[in-house]
Amino acid sequence: MSELWLKIKVWTKGLTFGAVILYALIFVYKNSQPVSVWWWYNRSFDSSALVLLAIAFLAGAVSIILVRTTLRTMRQVKDLRARNRADRLEREVADMKDKAAKLQTKPVVAEAKFGLPEEGE
Numbered sequence: 001m002s003e004l005w006l007k008i009k010v011w012t013k014g015l016t017f018g019a020v021i022l023y024a025l026i027f028v029y030k031n032s033q034p035v036s037v038w039w040w041y042n043r044s045f046d047s048s049a050l051v052l053l054a055i056a057f058l059a060g061a062v063s064i065i066l067v068r069t070t071l072r073t074m075r076q077v078k079d080l081r082a083r084n085r086a087d088r089l090e091r092e093v094a095d096m097k098d099k100a101a102k103l104q105t106k107p108v109v110a111e112a113k114f115g116l117p118e119e120g121e
Contacts, residue, residue, distance in 0.1 A: 031049040038044045 028050060031053060033049060034046050035049050035052060036044050036046050037052060
């Protein structure tokens with residue numbers, strides 16, 4: 001019984017692979033016809049639809065990479081500004097503490113009680 005399931009699995013994989021190959025061949029054949037692509041006024045070039053499809057795919061991939069890189073760079077710049085601002089604030093607080101520590105304070109004179117009775121005596 002397990003041999004039957006193995007044969008079914010192999011045949012299913014083989015037929016699926018054959019269908020994908022057949023589709024790819026039909027896709028290439030149907031898209032190999034020439035097309036005229038307009039790209040500027042009174043300018044166009046003739047190419048196959050397959051080449052045009054490959055160029056469009058590559059242009060999309062490059063565009064996505066550029067957009068992601070730009071967004072990542074903008075995020076890094078924002079984080080760097082926030083980090084610099086926090087460092088500056090920390091330095092300012094440390095400077096204020098240093099200045100406060102350097103201030104001279106008046107000595108506290110303890111009031112001497114010369115024989116005065118305390119309340120409650």
